[in-house]
Amino acid sequence: xxxxxxxxxxxxxxxxxxxxxxxxxxxxxxxxxxxxxxxxxxxxxxxxxxxxxxxxxxxxxxxxxxxxxxxxxxxxxxxxxxxxxxxxxxxxxxxxxxxxxxxxxxxxxxxxxxxxxxxxxxxxxxxxxxxxxxxxxxxxxxxxxxxxxxxxxxxxxxxxxxxxxxxxxxxxxxxxxxxxxxxxxxxxxxxxxxxxxxxxxxxxxxxxxxxxxxxxxxxxxxxxxxxxxxxxxxxxxxxxxxxxxxxxxxxxxxxxxxxxxxxxxxxxxxxxxxxxxxxxxxxxxxxxxxxxxxxxxxxxxxxxxxxxxxxxxxxxxxxxxxxxxxxxxxxxxxxxxxxxxxxxxxxxxxxxxxxxxxxxxxxxxxxxxxxxxxxxxxxxxxxxxxxxxxxxxxxxxxxxxxxxxxxxxxxxxxxxxxxxxxxxxxxxxxxxxxxxxxxxxxxxxxxxxxxxxxxxxxxxxxxxxxxxxxxxxxxxxxxxxxxxxxxxxxxxxxxxxxxxxxxxxxxxxxxxxxxxxxxxxxxxxxxxxxxxxxxxxxxxxxxxxxxxxxxxxxxxxxxxxxxxxxxxxxxxxxxxxxxxxxxxxxxxxxxxxxxxxxxxxxxxxxxxxxxxxxxxxxxxxxxxxxxxxxxxxxxxxxxxxxxxxxxxxxxxxxxxxxxxxxxxxxxxxxxxxxxxxxxxxxxxxxxxxxxxxxxxxxxxxxxxxxxxxxxxxxxxxxxxxxxxxxxxxxxxxxxxxxxxxxxxxxx
Numbered sequence: 146x147x148x149x150x151x152x153x154x155x156x157x158x159x160x161x162x163x164x165x166x167x168x169x170x171x172x173x174x175x176x177x178x179x180x181x182x183x184x185x186x187x188x189x190x191x192x193x194x195x196x197x198x199x200x201x202x203x204x205x206x207x208x209x210x211x212x213x214x215x216x217x218x219x220x221x222x223x224x225x226x227x228x229x230x231x232x233x234x235x236x237x238x239x240x241x242x243x244x245x246x247x248x249x250x251x252x253x254x255x256x257x258x259x260x261x262x263x264x265x266x267x268x269x270x271x272x273x274x275x276x277x278x279x280x281x282x283x284x285x286x287x288x289x290x291x292x293x294x295x296x297x298x299x300x301x302x303x304x305x306x307x308x309x310x311x312x313x314x315x316x317x318x319x320x321x322x323x324x325x326x327x328x329x330x331x332x333x334x335x336x337x338x339x340x341x342x343x344x345x346x347x348x349x350x351x352x353x354x355x356x357x358x359x360x361x362x363x364x365x366x367x368x369x370x371x372x373x374x375x376x377x378x379x380x381x382x383x384x385x386x387x388x389x390x391x392x393x394x395x396x397x398x399x400x401x402x403x404x405x406x407x408x409x410x411x412x413x414x415x416x417x418x419x420x421x422x423x424x425x426x427x428x429x430x431x432x433x434x435x436x437x438x439x440x441x442x443x444x445x446x447x448x449x450x451x452x453x454x455x456x457x458x459x460x461x462x463x464x465x466x467x468x469x470x471x472x473x474x475x476x477x478x479x480x481x482x483x484x485x486x487x488x489x490x491x492x493x494x495x496x497x498x499x500x501x502x503x504x505x506x507x508x509x510x511x512x513x514x515x516x517x518x519x520x521x522x523x524x525x526x527x528x529x530x531x532x533x534x535x536x537x538x539x540x541x542x543x544x545x546x547x548x549x550x551x552x553x554x555x556x557x558x559x560x561x562x563x564x565x566x567x568x569x570x571x572x573x574x575x576x577x578x579x580x581x582x583x584x585x586x587x588x589x590x591x592x593x594x595x596x597x598x599x600x601x602x603x604x605x606x607x608x609x610x611x612x613x614x615x616x617x618x619x620x621x622x623x624x625x626x627x628x629x630x631x632x633x634x635x636x637x638x639x640x641x642x643x644x645x646x647x648x649x650x651x652x653x654x655x656x657x658x659x660x661x662x663x664x665x666x667x668x669x670x671x672x673x674x675x676x677x678x679x680x681x682x683x684x685x686x687x688x689x690x691x692x693x694x695x696x697x698x699x700x701x702x703x704x705x706x707x708x709x710x711x712x713x714x715x716x717x718x719x720x721x722x723x724x725x726x727x728x729x730x731x732x733x734x735x736x737x738x739x740x741x742x743x744x745x746x747x748x749x750x751x752x753x754x755x756x757x758x759x760x761x762x763x764x765x766x767x768x769x770x771x772x773x774x775x776x777x778x779x780x781x782x783x784x785x786x787x788x789x790x791x792x793x794x795x796x797x798x799x800x801x802x803x804x805x806x807x808x809x810x811x812x813x814x815x816x817x818x819x820x821x822x823x824x825x826x827x828x829x830x831x832x833x834x835x836x837x838x839x840x841x842x843x844x845x846x847x848x849x850x851x852x853x854x855x856x857x858x859x860x861x862x863x864x865x866x867x868x869x870x871x872x873x874x875x876x877x878x879x880x881x882x883x884x885x886x887x888x889x890x891x892x
Contacts, residue, residue, distance in 0.1 A: 173198045173412045175404055179395070182420030184662035185448065188394035189418045198406030203272060213320045214239045215247050215313065216350045218275070218385040220323050221341040222307040224367040224376075228339070229287025231305050232279040232296060233323075235313070236385050241270040248317075249278060251302050252310040252326035261314040262302035275383045280304045292373050292382065307331075307338025307364060313350070321350035323359070335359065340366040340378070346386040424449030424658055426666040430647075435741035436675035436703065439646040442654075442668055449658035452521075454488075462569035462599040463488040464496050464562060467524075467635040469572050470590040471556035473617040473626075477588070478536025480554050481528040481545060482572070484562070485635050487599075490519040497566075498527060500551050501559040501575035510563040511551035524633050529553045541623050541632065556580075556587030556614065561602070568602035572609070584609065589616040590630040648672070676704030678735040680747035684802060686792045687726045688755030689766045689782060694724035697747050699733045706738025725751045728801070750802035752793045769795035771863065788835050789862040817843065817882035825890035829867040834860055834880055844881040847889070850874065 179191040195202045219234035233249070241247075245267040250259050263278070270276065279288040279296040280303040288296045305311070308331040310324030323335070323342065330336045333356070340362035348358040362378045370376035393402070397420040405411040430442040446453045468483035482498070490496075493514035501507050512527070519525065528537040528545040529552045538544045554560065557580040559573030572584075572591060579585045584604075589612035597608040612628045620626035644654070649672035657663045683695035699719050701708045712721045713732040723731065728751045734744040756767040756776035765776045768785050774794040777785065782792070791798065819834040834843055846857040847868065855876060856868055868876075868891070877886040 173202075173404060173406060173410060175412055175414055177414065177416055179416070179418060182397055182418060183450075183660035185397070185421055185423040187420070188396055189420075191393045191395050191400075191416055191418070193393065193402070193404065193416075195404055195406075198410045199408050202404055202406050204402060204404040204411075213315065213350050214241050215244075215270075215276075215315070215321075216385075217311060217313050217321050217323050217344065219341060219343045219380065219382075220305070220311055220337060221367075221380050222305065222337050222339055223287060223291055224339050224370050225287045225291060227283055227287065228306065229284045230279050230291050230296075231284055231303050232277055232288055233303065233311055234382070234385075235276040235278070237270045237272055237274045237276070239272045244268050244270050246316050248314045249300065249302055250312045250314065251305050252312060252324070253305070254308060255310075255325070255327055255329035258312060258319070258326050261312075261317060263298075263300035265298065275385075278303055290372070292380075307336055307340065308333075310354075312352075319352050322352050322354050325354050335361070336364050337361060338364040339368050340364055341380045343381050344385055421450050421658075421660070421662075422448035424656065424662050424664040426654070426656055426664050428654065428666050428668045430668070430670065433649060433670060433672040434705070434739035436672050437648070438672070439648050440670060442644045442647055442652065442670070444644070444654045444656065444666065446656050446658075446664075449662050449664075450660045452487075452659055454657045462496075462562065462564050463490050464519075464525075464564075464570070465593070465597070465599045465635075466560060466562050466570050466572045467593040468590060468630060468632060469554070469560055469586060470617075470630055471554065471586055471588055472536060472540055473588050473620050474536045474540060476532055476536065477555065478533045479528050479540050479545075480533055480552050481526055481537055482552060482560055483592075483632055483635075484525040484527065485593075486519045486521055486523040486525065489521050493517050493519055495565050497563045498549065498551050499561045499563065500554050501561060501573070502554070503557060504559075504574070504576055504578035507561060507568070507575050510561075510566060512547075512549035514547065524635075526632075527552055539622070556585055556589060557582075559604070562599070570599040571602050571604050574604050584611065585614050586611060587614040588618050589614050589628070592631050593635055595634070595636050673705045673737075673739065673741070674703035676735065676737050676741045676743040677702050678733060678743045678745045680731075680733050680745045682748045682750075683723075684750045684752065684798075685723075685725060686752050686754045688753060688764055689779060689792060691782075692792065694722055695749060697721040697723060697731060697733075697749070699735065699745065699747070701735045701737075701743070704735075704737030704739070704741050704743070709736045710734075711736070723749055725749055726753075727751050750798075752798055752801050754793050766792070767794050767797075768792055769797075772861070788833070817880060819845075819878075819880045819883055819887065821878050821887050821889050825892050828869065828871055828891055829865070830889065832860060832864045832866055832878070832880075834862050834883075846879050848877050848879070850876075 174196045176194045177191060179189045182189050214237060216236050216238055217233060218236045221230055221232050222228060223230040244265040248261040248264040250262040252258050277296040278298045278300060279285055281299040281301055285296060285299050308329050310322060310326045312319045312326065313321040324330055335342060335356045342359045342361050345358050345360060366378040367376055373379045395416055395418050397418050400416045400418065402416055403411055403413050425448045427445050428442055430440045433440050463486065465485050465487055466482055467485040470479055470481050471477060472479040494516040497510040497513040499508050499511040526545040527547045527549055528534055530548040530550055534545060534548050557578050559571060559575045561568045561575065562570040573579055583606050584591060591609050591611050594608050594610060616628040617626055623629045647670060649670050652668045653665055655663060655665050678699050678701045680697055680699040683697055685695050686692040699710060710717055710719050711734045714723065729749050731747045732744060733747060734742055736742050754767045755764040758765055758776040766779050766782050768775050768777060768790050770785060770790045772795060817834055819832060822831055832845060842859040842861050844859050847855045849855055855871060871891055873891050876889045876891060878889050879886045
């Protein structure tokens with residue numbers, strides 16, 4: 146009769162009569178160690194050590210890179226005729242779905258790599274399988290005769306001698322090697338002439354060959370042997386083991402790992418890998434409403450391991466006041482402050498302290514730290530001098546770092562921290578006596594709440610905790626008092642960094658946590674186009690009603706949304722009709738939907754064209770006609786304008802308006818018209834050009850029908866021309882600025 150017993154997953158057959166169990170195996174003893182995960186998403190290097198059972202073990206991983214799943218375990222240069230078998234043994238460290246990603250090559254006589262010369266076929270291989278590759282032709286028969294079984298594959302690349310190196314390739318890249326590919330093995334420690342080399346258990350694949358990682362038969366050890374089984378130094382076929390210690394790279398969380406030995410005894414273990422949350426960034430900022438303005442970008446971080454650096458480095462100060470004490474010992478000592486170092490400080494001498502006593506306001510910097518460095522996380526203690534130093538030492542059990550008369554404070558005094566002479570942090574209100582205030586620390590202490598940042602000189606009582614006044618009375622040491630000052634407990638981990646006054650553009654903010662993990666956030670700040678307003682200057686003629694007013698136009702562009710116009714004369718549209726009796730400057734302001742503004746000034750030149758003729762008291766209109774100033778009735782003005790006369794006395798527009806006149810006239814271009822008479826003529830004719838501007842001239846020319854120039858000249862508006870001795874016929878008169886020439890006939 147037989148019965149079954151289960152021992153740790155192994156089914157063992159035992160005799161029920163004498164209870165002798167065969168193949169009873171010991172328990173698998175497994176230990177696990179892991180490296181910490183510093184950055185979320187990284188892998189932990191987990192070392193799994195196994196003893197007990199029967200090696201080799203599976204599931205523990207290997208000491209190799211996790212993506213190298215095949216390894217060279219042995220090479221042989223045999224004793225049979227022709228030096229066969231010439232072969233390599235390989236071992237599958239884990240299941241391989243496609244063996245064709247691997248291949249072999251030999252490096253002969255130290256000549257360096259020849260690259261991949263043999264590629265395995267596309268087949269799958271199970272973990273723990275051995276693969277044998279021999280030289281081809283007689284090498285296959287020699288392998289079979291010597292070992293008693295045929296090789297799996299053969300290739301000319303394995304036509305090796307005992308001084309040749311072997312390379313294993315994956316995807317064309319060398320991942321393992323036996324021998325030094327650049328050195329002939331003859332006489333080297335790794336020579337295997339008429340012998341073999343075998344990899345030591347647990348040695349990982351590597352391209353940096355180390356002869357001590359292998360065992361050797363010695364040269365000529367196989368001489369005279371006809372089989373592996375009959376030689377005195379047999380090749381240790383299929384004995385490689387990955388070792389009792391393996392490495393896996395596991396992610397954060399619970400990882401289920403099954404370890405099995407050679408006989409199927411197995412253990413299931415859970416490997417829990419901790420680590421930080423993912424470092425995450427957020428950026429916030431107000432939109433830029435008007436072109437050229439700036440905004441503040443606040444970059445905040447969560448996850449990872451504080452404290453953060455990068456976007457959070459622009460602190461006002463790398464030091465911060467974290468505690469103040471007015472002690473209970475004789476003389477009211479210790480009188481001191483605690484300073485915390487937020488970030489490394491290369492030169493402490495840029496910082497200093499001062500006390501503001503009894504609400505009397507700042508006394509400025511009274512103590513300057515000596516030149517020296519301080520590391521982030523350090524605490525610095527400064528006490529009052531003389532008995533204050535010994536009082537501090539007696540009360541706290543250690544001496545202060547520095548002493549200064551500036552720290553001869555009472556519980557109603559404020560303390561300022563300076564950087565380069567400017568206050569960057571403060572405890573208490575420097576302008577208020579602390580007696581009876583919430584921050585009064587008479588015979589007591591005040592301590593800053595964790596997470597606070599330097600306040601720039603603006604005290605916030607809510608950032609502090611207090612013992613209450615007289616809380617230390619009767620105490621001889623901080624360790625024995627009922628309300629001890631929590632020295633050395635403040636920490637700060639700023640989670641926000643503020644970048645002020647950034648204009649439009651693209652910005653990348655990099656944040657690095659305490660473990661060196663980094664994250665980047667990109668911010669694009671947009672802005673509207675610039676709001677622009679452009680107004681047109683003008684000219685009016687006071688005294689001639691049709692030209693006594695002008696329409697000023699303001700053109701707005703850019704900005705955002707609709708525009709609101711505001712003229713200095715009260716008009717509220719883009720067009721503004723004005724009738725000034727004297728020259729005047731008008732301003733126009735434009736406001737867009739975001740409240741952005743732009744303005745321009747518009748000049749209007751007013752020319753007084755009123756005149757009186759004779760004894761009449763009635764105003765007429767002054768004009769310039771052919772260089773002469775005339776005074777005419779208003780109803781005759783248009784006719785004179787039609788022939789090129791100008792409103793106002795001759796030269797008056799330039800005198801009154803100057804350059805503004807040219808600008809204004811450019812807004813009202815006038816087409817030139819001309820007349821030739823008599824036509825036909827005998828060669829003498831009159832040329833009259835209308836709308837020629839005052840003090841201006843226009844060019845003209847006369848050509849014959851062949852296009853040949855007959856006459857050219859200039860006119861101010863009226864000229865009498867004699868062509869001289871010309872043949873009768875048709876001629877063309879061209880005037881600069883006129884649309885077309887006029888035909889003229891000479892008799």
